[in-house]
Amino acid sequence: MKKEVFEVAKKEFQFIGILFLLSMAIFKIAFFRESFIVLFRSVLSLFWLFVLPGYFIMFYWREKLEFVERIVIGIAVAAGIIGIFSYYAGVIGLNIKYHIFLLPLVIILVGSLINVKFKNEF
C-alpha cells in the first residue's frame, strides 16, 4: 500500500513540476510586462500556498478523481483551510508572517500522514 502511494505520488510530482513550468509560461503571456523574478515568486507562492497543500489533501481521493480535477478543486480547498486557520492562528496570537511557512507545511504533513498511514482505517 505504502509503495503504491509513493509510486503514484512520485509520478504525479513530475506532473506538478510540468504544471509549474506551464504556469510560468502562461503567466509570462498574461503578464508580459512583468519581470521574470516577480512572476517566478508569484507562481511559486501560489504553488506553495494552494497547489501543493491542495494536492496533498485531495490525494486521498486519487482513485475517484483525475489529477487535473484534484489539482483544481484542491486549490479551493487549500485556500479555504489556509484562510480559516490563518484567521484563528492570528486570533490566538501567532503573527500572520509565520503562517506562510507553517500552514502549508502542516497541511502537507497531515495530508501525507493520512494518505500513507491511515488511508484504510481513516
Added chain:
Amino acid sequence: MIKIKIDFEKLLLAAFFALLLFIGPGITLNHKIMHDFPYGYSASDAFQHQVRAEAVKDAGSFRHDAPYISFGIENLVGRYPPVIYHLAVLLSYSAGLEVYDSIYFIVFFFTVIGILIMYFIIKNFNKNVALISLPLAILAFSLPPSIGFLWGHWPSLLAQFFLIAFAWCITNINLEKSYILTSVILAAIALTHSSEAAFAIIFAGLFFVVGFISNRLEKNFAKKFFISIILFFILASYYLVIFYNTWAKAQPYSFAVMPTWEGNPGFYLAGFGLLLLFILLGILFSLLKISSMHASIVFAFAMLISGFSNYIGFDTRAFQIRFFWPIYLSVFFGFGIYALLKSITKKSSMAFSIILFLLFTILLSGMIKLPFMDNKISLLGQEMTAMPHYKGSSSQGVMDSYHWSALKWLSKKSGHNSKVYFFYGDIYSQDALLRNSKRFHYQVDPKDFIKAIQEKKIKKSYISELPGDSGGRPVTRSGLFSFEDAMTSKPDEYFFGPQSICNFDYLVFDKVSQQQALAQYNLLIASELLKKDYIKKAFENEIVVILKNNNKGADCIEERSF
C-alpha cells in the same frame, strides 16, 4: 523518463486558462502583477478592503479593526469576514508583493480557478456541454459584470468562488468522506462573505428537493450533509458569534423589493443579448428533463433564483450574485446549444463541440468582431446589445503615484497618534483611500468648502466628515458572547460637524483639480497657514502639499475675507 498523456481537452483547458488570465487580471492590471500604487482600483470599496488587509498585515492578525479605519476608536472587534484579508497578506508575504497588488490578484486568480471548477461540475454532467459552456464565462471579466472587480466587491467574488467549489462538493457528495471538503468550503464561504452561505443553502435545498422528487438522491445525502453542517459550525463558530453580534444585528433581513441597483451598473439577463436565446433554450430543455436534472443544472437554477432575490429582500447581495451569472448560467447556454444540435443531427460529436468552443471563445473574447454584434436589438421588451463580447477596462483607476506617495509619507513619517486633515481633493470622494494615511483623519465637507469660496472667506473651522467604516455595527467585546456598540458613546458632531483646522497635526492640500478654483482655494489656505512660523511644509510633490502644525491648538489662521 516520464510519459505524459496529453489529451486535447487538457490543452484546450490550459489555453483557456491563459486566455482568462490575459483578459481578466492581465488587461485590468496592465499585464503586470506588481505596481507602484494601487492600480485599477475604481471605487472606494476597493480601497476599503485593501486597507483592511494592510491593517491585518501590520497587526499580525484580525483580532481588532485598526482605529484609523473605524473612527479612531480603539479595540474594535475585527467584524468583517476575514478570509480574503488573510489570503491577501499571505500572498503578499510569500510573493513579495504589496498588499494592494496581492488582494486584487487573488480575486482574479480564484475567479479563473472557479471557472475551471465549474467546467468540471458540468463535465460530470456531459463533456460536450462543458466545452460549449466554457466560453460564456469570458463575460464575467467584461463590463458590466466586471464592475465586481473594478469597484471592489471582492469578498463577494471570492465567496462566490468558494460557492462554485461548494457546488462541486455537492455534485461529488458520493465521494468517501466528502463531508470534510463540504464543511471546509462552506466555512470558507461564511468567513469570506457570509451572505453567500445563504445562497449555498438555497442550492443545497433545491438539490435535495429535486433529488427527492426524482428519487435520485444519494442515499447518504442527508447524513453526509448533516455531518458537514456540524463540522461547518465547529470551524466557523468563533467568527459566527462575531457575525451574529455585528452584521446580523446591523442589517437584519427585511422583506423589500429592489428592482434596480441605484448608482451601480448592475447586470441583467438582457445583458446576454442574443445569447439569452440559447440560455432560455437550455432552461427549457432542463425543465423537460427535470426527473434526471444534474447538479450543475440545479446549481444554475439556484443561482438564477438567487440573482433575482433582490425582489424578496436580498437587495445588493442578489446583484452581486449576478456578477458571476456568465459562469453559473453557462451550463444553460451549453446545454441549450447541445440539445438543439442533438435534436437536429440525432448524434453528438466531440469534434463539433470543440469547434463550437473555439467559435464562441473567439467571438466572446472579441478577437473577431462581426458587424452585427454591437447592434442594438429589442428582446423581451428590453433593448440590448445583439451579442455581448469582451469589453475590459485598462484604466489605472482612482489612484496616482503623487497621491500615493503623499499617503505613504503620512503612514511612515508622521507620528502614530497624529491627526490629519484632508482639504478638498478630486479623488477624496472615494474616502476609503484616505485610510492609507494610517492615521486618524477628517476631511472637509465639499459643500461647506464651496460655500466658503462663494462667500470669499478663509475660515478656521469647516464642516468636516470623519470618514470611517460603520458597516456591520462597530463593537467592542466585553465577554465571549457580550458585545457593546462603540458608536453610541460618541456625539453626532464627532462624525460630522465643524472642526477647527488648528487642531490637526498635518494638513493635506491638493494643488490641482479638475475645477481649478477649488485647488486655488486650497493653496490660499495653505499660504495663510504658512504665515505662522510653527507651520512648515513637511511634504510636497507636483500634486500634493502637506503642512505640519507644530503648535496644535494655537490660533493657526486669521479668519478673513479675500
